[in-house]
Amino acid sequence: MGMEGIGARVARKEDxxxxxxxxxxxxxxxxxxMKFAAFVRSPHAHARIRGIDVEAARAMPGVIDVLTGPxxxxxxxxxxxxxxxxxxxxxxPMKMGAWSPLATDTVRYVGDAVAIVVAETKGQARDAAEAxxxxxxxxxxxxxxxxAMDAGAPQVxxxxxxxxxxxxxxxxxxxxxxxxxxxxHRVKLDILNNRLIPNAIEPRSxxxxxxxxxxxxxxxxxxxxxxxxxxxxxxxxNVAPENKLRVIAPDVGGGFGSKIYIxxxxxxxxxxxxxxxVPVKWTAxxxxxxxxxxxxxxxxxxxxxxxxxxHKITALRADTIxxxxxxxxxxxxxxxxxxxxxxxxxxxxxxxxxxNVKAVYTHxxxxxxxxxxxxxxxxxxxxxxxxxxxxxxxxSPVELRRKNFIKSFPYQTPVIxxxxxxxxxxxxxxxxxxxxxxxxxxxxxxxxxxxxxxGIGMSCYIEACGIAPSAAVGSLGAGVGLWESAEVRVNAVGxxxxxxxxxxxxxxxxxxxxxxxxxRFGLPMDNVSIVHGDTDKVQMGMGTYGSRSGPVGMxxxxxxxxxxxxxxxxxxxxxxxxxxxxxxxxxxxxxxAGTDKTVPWFQLALAAYTAHNLxxxxxxxxxxxxxxxxxxxxxxxGCYICEVxxxxxxxxxxxxxxxxxDDFGRVINPMIVEGQVHGGLAQGIGQALxxxxxxxxxxxQLVTGSYMDYTMPRADDLPSFQVPxxxxxxxxxxxxxxxCGEAGAIGSPPAVINAITDAIGNNDLSMPATPQKVWxxxxxxxxx
Ligand code: MCN
Numbered sequence: 143m144g145m146e147g148i149g150a151r152v153a154r155k156e157d158x159x160x161x162x163x164x165x166x167x168x169x170x171x172x173x174x175x176m177k178f179a180a181f182v183r184s185p186h187a188h189a190r191i192r193g194i195d196v197e198a199a200r201a202m203p204g205v206i207d208v209l210t211g212p213x214x215x216x217x218x219x220x221x222x223x224x225x226x227x228x229x230x231x232x233x234x235p236m237k238m239g240a241w242s243p244l245a246t247d248t249v250r251y252v253g254d255a256v257a258i259v260v261a262e263t264k265g266q267a268r269d270a271a272e273a274x275x276x277x278x279x280x281x282x283x284x285x286x287x288x289x290a291m292d293a294g295a296p297q298v299x300x301x302x303x304x305x306x307x308x309x310x311x312x313x314x315x316x317x318x319x320x321x322x323x324x325x326x327h328r329v330k331l332d333i334l335n336n337r338l339i340p341n342a343i344e345p346r347s348x349x350x351x352x353x354x355x356x357x358x359x360x361x362x363x364x365x366x367x368x369x370x371x372x373x374x375x376x377x378x379x380n381v382a383p384e385n386k387l388r389v390i391a392p393d394v395g396g397g398f399g400s401k402i403y404i405x406x407x408x409x410x411x412x413x414x415x416x417x418x419x420v421p422v423k424w425t426a427x428x429x430x431x432x433x434x435x436x437x438x439x440x441x442x443x444x445x446x447x448x449x450x451x452x453h454k455i456t457a458l459r460a461d462t463i464x465x466x467x468x469x470x471x472x473x474x475x476x477x478x479x480x481x482x483x484x485x486x487x488x489x490x491x492x493x494x495x496x497x498n499v500k501a502v503y504t505h506x507x508x509x510x511x512x513x514x515x516x517x518x519x520x521x522x523x524x525x526x527x528x529x530x531x532x533x534x535x536x537x538s539p540v541e542l543r544r545k546n547f548i549k550s551f552p553y554q555t556p557v558i559x560x561x562x563x564x565x566x567x568x569x570x571x572x573x574x575x576x577x578x579x580x581x582x583x584x585x586x587x588x589x590x591x592x593x594x595x596x597g598i599g600m601s602c603y604i605e606a607c608g609i610a611p612s613a614a615v616g617s618l619g620a621g622v623g624l625w626e627s628a629e630v631r632v633n634a635v636g637x638x639x640x641x642x643x644x645x646x647x648x649x650x651x652x653x654x655x656x657x658x659x660x661x662r663f664g665l666p667m668d669n670v671s672i673v674h675g676d677t678d679k680v681q682m683g684m685g686t687y688g689s690r691s692g693p694v695g696m697x698x699x700x701x702x703x704x705x706x707x708x709x710x711x712x713x714x715x716x717x718x719x720x721x722x723x724x725x726x727x728x729x730x731x732x733x734x735a736g737t738d739k740t741v742p743w744f745q746l747a748l749a750a751y752t753a754h755n756l757x758x759x760x761x762x763x764x765x766x767x768x769x770x771x772x773x774x775x776x777x778x779x780g781c782y783i784c785e786v787x788x789x790x791x792x793x794x795x796x797x798x799x800x801x802x803x804d805d806f807g808r809v810i811n812p813m814i815v816e817g818q819v820h821g822g823l824a825q826g827i828g829q830a831l832x833x834x835x836x837x838x839x840x841x842x843q844l845v846t847g848s849y850m851d852y853t854m855p856r857a858d859d860l861p862s863f864q865v866p867x868x869x870x871x872x873x874x875x876x877x878x879x880x881x882c883g884e885a886g887a888i889g890s891p892p893a894v895i896n897a898i899t900d901a902i903g904n905n906d907l908s909m910p911a912t913p914q915k916v917w918x919x920x921x922x923x924x925x926x
Contacts, residue, residue, distance in 0.1 A: 147661030148877075151813040155667060156652040165393040168347035168362045169425045176349065177206055179411060179424040180267035182257040182274045183433070184249035187283035187505040187842020188296060191247055191256065195275040199259060202273055204266030207418045209410075210257045211244035219243065219413055220379040222406065224470035225621035228308045228479055228501075236308040239299025239503065241469035243379075243406035243413075249278070250298055250468035251505050252842055253433030255406045260418050264425075283505035283842040287465035288442050290502035298468060298503035305503040307466060308475070312483045312557050313459075313496035321457030321494045325448035329531040335519045336909045337440035337465070337835040339846070340512050341854055344395025345431045350411030351421035358386045359415070363408045365391040366401045366645050367685020370622065372677050374404050374472075381412050391675040394647035398825070399512040400435045401647065402687050403472040432847045437835055438512030440465040441478065445523045447492075453535060455546050457494040458486055460523055464501045464509075471510035475501065480558075480618055481516025481606075487555035488524035489566045489602045489779060490546040495556045505842045511687065513825050513887040517605040525601040525892035530905055539600050539896075540570060540579065547602075559606055563870040564779045564805060566602060572866045573600075573781035573803035582785070594787040595920075596798075597901025601782045601893035606775035607881035608693030625771040626690070627683050628698035630659070630706045632764035634751035636730075636744030638665065640702075641673045643683010644695035648821075649883060650814040651691060655699060657810055662703050663710075663743060664729040681767075689881025692810065693776045697875045701768035709764060713750055716757040717741050776872045776880035780804040784893040788901045793917025795831060795898055801864045802889065807872040807880040815882045819865050822886020828855035829887070830894035834910045853910075 146152050159165050196208035222241040229235055245256050257274050261267035282296040289295055290305040298305050322328065342364075349362040359382040365371045368389040376384040394401060411422045426434070445460040464478035483497035528546075532539035547566040554560050574580075582598050589596035609615065612623030629641040638659050644651060656670040673679050686695070707727060714732035715722040718739045726735050730743045741749075746764075749755060753762035785799040802819055809815050832853040836845040846852035871878035891909060898916060899905045904923030907915060 146667045147657055148810050150657065150811065152653055152657060152667065152811055154650045154653045154814065155656065156650065167344050167393050167395055168349060168364050171349055171362050171392070173349060173351050173421040176421040176423050177260050177262060178264040178267045179414065179422050180259050180264070180271040181255045181407065181424070182259065182271045182276065184245065184252060184254040184256055186249060186278055186280050187252050187285065188281040189249050189278035190281060191245060191249065192277040192279055194257060196257065198275065199270040199273040202266065202270040204262035205270045206260045206262070206420060208257055208259050208270065208274060209414055209417055211242050211246035214244050214413060215242065215246060217413065218380050219409065222404065222469065223378055224475050225472050226476040227619035228310055228475040230309045231311045236475055237302035237306070238470050239301045243409045251507050252844055253430070253507060254468065255410070258410050258414050260414055260420065260422050285504055285506060285837045285839050285842050287440065287463045287502050287504055290504050291500070298505060302503055307470065307501040307503060310479050310499045311497065314494055314556060315496045317494035318457045318459050318496040322448045325456060326451040327449040327531070327535060328446060329527055329534055330444070330446040331526055331530060333443040333445060333523055333526060334908045335439045335441040335443065335522055336829060336833070338438040338512060338829055338833050339432055339835045339852055340398045340400035340435050340438060342396035342398060342400060345426040345428060346401065346405065346407065346435060347425040348408035348411045349421060349423045350408065350415040352412065352416040354419065359412050360388045360390065361408055361412055362390045362392065364394050364401050365389065366394065366397040366647060366687055368645065368675055368677055369643060369683045370685055371404050371408070375409060379409050381409055388678045391645055394645070397647045399438070399510065399515060399687055402685070403436055403510055429847060432852065433844055434507060436471050436510035437467065437507045438509060439519060440509050441519050443523055445527055447527045447531060449531060453537065453542060453545055455490055455492050458492050460486060460497045462497065462499045464499055465504050465506065466501050467504060467506045467508040469508045471508040474508065474510045476620070477511045477516045482520050484558045485517050485520035485604065485606060486524060486557055487559065488521065489548060489604050491548050493556065506837055513822060514884045515688070517884065518826065518888045518891060521601065521603040521888050522892050525603065526895065529599060529892070529896040533905070540574060543570060543602055560774065561604065561777045562774055562873050564604065564777060565868060565870050566779060568868045569779060569781040569803045569805060570602065572868055573783050573801045576801040576803065576864045576866050577783045577785060577799055579783065589787055593790070595790055595901040596785065596787050597897045598783065598785050599893050599896025599898070599900055601889050601896065603782070603889035604777055604779040605885065605888050606777055607689035607884060608772055608776040609688045609690060610772055610775045612771050622684065623771070624684055624690070624694070625769050626694040626698040627681065627767065627769045628695070628702045629765065629767040630699065630702040632706060632747050632750070634748055636747040637669045639671045639673055640699055641680045642695055642699065643680055643685065644691035645675050645686045647686065649686065649691060649818065650811065654810045654814055655696065658696060658699050658703065662707060663727050665743065689883040692879050692881050693872070693875050694770060694772050696877055696879065698768050698770035700876045701770050702766045705766035705768065706764060709766070710746055712757055712760065714741055714746055717746070717749060717755065772874065774874045776807065776874060778804060778806050778880040778882060778885050780885055780889050782889040782893040784897040786897040786901055788898065788916060788920070790920060793913035793915070793920060795911060795916060797827065797861045797894070800861050801866070802886060803866045803868065804882070804885055805868045805870055805880070806882040807869060808878040809867065810879065816865050818882045819886045820863055822884060823863055823890050824855050824860055826887040826890030827860060827894055830891040830909050830911060831855070831859065832910050832912070
């Protein structure tokens, strides 16, 4: 490795502009003649729209137009769709209710968009939005997922009887029944995975710009995947043909999954721009973000494991109700199925697994993937069960895990996944050593002397990311392929631009992707630029989510670099009159190995473009592209241990130690990877201790609609993390890497809850473990 190559702790190039306030986010863009939009949103969870009177609003100062759903339908704008088809166990397709970007006759959650107002200023647009008179007939709403299928429950969509979207199963029910029949021990838990609200620092924003002269649309938007946005908006929503639509996702201030989806607002801004003849900008305020950014998790599960007399796990079964909210968002169906139930084997040899997932509609904000997406839910089920089993059997959680670990790879689970690599004993060794697991009893005793209850909890996660061979996901119902593309352009002076279909919105791609080029050609970092986020610059791409940009996006870059290197060597061999096989490229020079014959990189690049002296028949230029389709998921794994102290008088939890030992295969930039883990841990610990979306059960009003009610983790809620790493090379991609972007959020919640329940001696505790809940659980345990 060079100073800036693979494995180097290169400081993030992009941070200079971010920390000096020079980042350019969607709301920073000013298009000449641009006006401002505000959305009229439903104040009701469920209501019929009897009529919309826009005349008073239209007459207000500065108002250019007020547009509604029926007009949108007249113009042929399509409904928003879910892109992953799931079939129920009876073979019937999932029941997708219609989601018009602007509601036409019914509103289905508080915040559902009803009309758009376009005005000279943002303030005028908002004032006029208040003046739009919507005549609602309020209807009864269903809010809780466990009530959604009740007889007589209010119906969210006519397409879905009893609000059931699908009733999906995976695994071998018979084998599981048999194993439970023979079990020496059974451990059962009712598990709630709390609903979360993503909180990217930058709120969602969009500018729709229709250029009449060219009959062309441009959309600036806070997207994690601008090409997918363009594809979906043209192929399904009829906004504009693909060749007449440019989507630009500039700097994006965090997404965490919530900016994967194509929301009503960007579609509506594009349509409204053509209708009004002006570019239209909308930026969410924080209240709108709380109400309308796709929410996350929200599972109600009963799960059980069977063990034999030797404490080997013989079967696992889970019944889950997944709340998808009022409409099916883009990947909402994949999250509680193929991203969840396929990970229920965890790190363990479990011969029989069966899972049933019932996805339901409720009158709440749509729910979709958010950091981890399905895998935190699976890990929570498995790791709460395993820790509980150890307690009930009276054995060490470490020993129970070691006994059941998968030890040889590849390993085929009973639920589709084929784990390619890992070393779970190495991870548990690293984590227990870092936290001094054996010294816990002493620390607990010492804490007791200070009046504190000390507990320790573990979670051994495995996740599947870098998803996945396009043919495989296609056969499971995905509407898109999951390859990635790259183009490496060596300019005539030797600087390099890498065009990627991945999108960086906090992950440091401008640095890590450049490291691949520095490593390959020995060029300085400043000579390499990463280009992304613009459908007019990058031909096609699938964007960033599912920790795929490393394993999939970088692999495409590696393939393109291979081609560039091969051509560069041919040119160098020709110039240096040497054999192509003897050429090495390093330190910015092409050399004949073992001699002092060299041609500097910039001169080689120039030679490629002047084309005065190229090998016979060679095309001029030095630019190559590649598509990379993964051969499998990658399987990062880890062992997380959390140590807490609880104040028995207040129920307040303090995390006193947290070790996250991870295996991400080869690491390109350890500093960035550690940062990714830290961020994920903050989100996972936030879920475990603090965050939880709450709707009023009758009215469907979002009770946690601001930072006064929805508690985000802050620096003083988090300890200083220890993040040791082990390495098993991923055999499936050329770099041997596994994704790291979601691990922290996947592994941490069960570690925290296992630690708290250990401290208080009561296993009956749900997330978020607020001081009030912990105090109540502690006192319930003490009373028994
Ligand atoms: N990397 C590395 N070595 C590895 C694996 C990854 O150096 N073995 C580097 C990659 O080159 C990249 C970063 O680590 O710079 C993350 O890579 P990867 O795990 O492939 O994840 P993605 O780049 O695909 O990012 C997506 C992931 C997800 S799914 C969520 S959600 C998430 C996350 O990244 N959202 C984030 N991290 C985030 N970080 C920020 N700041 N903001 C978000 O919205």
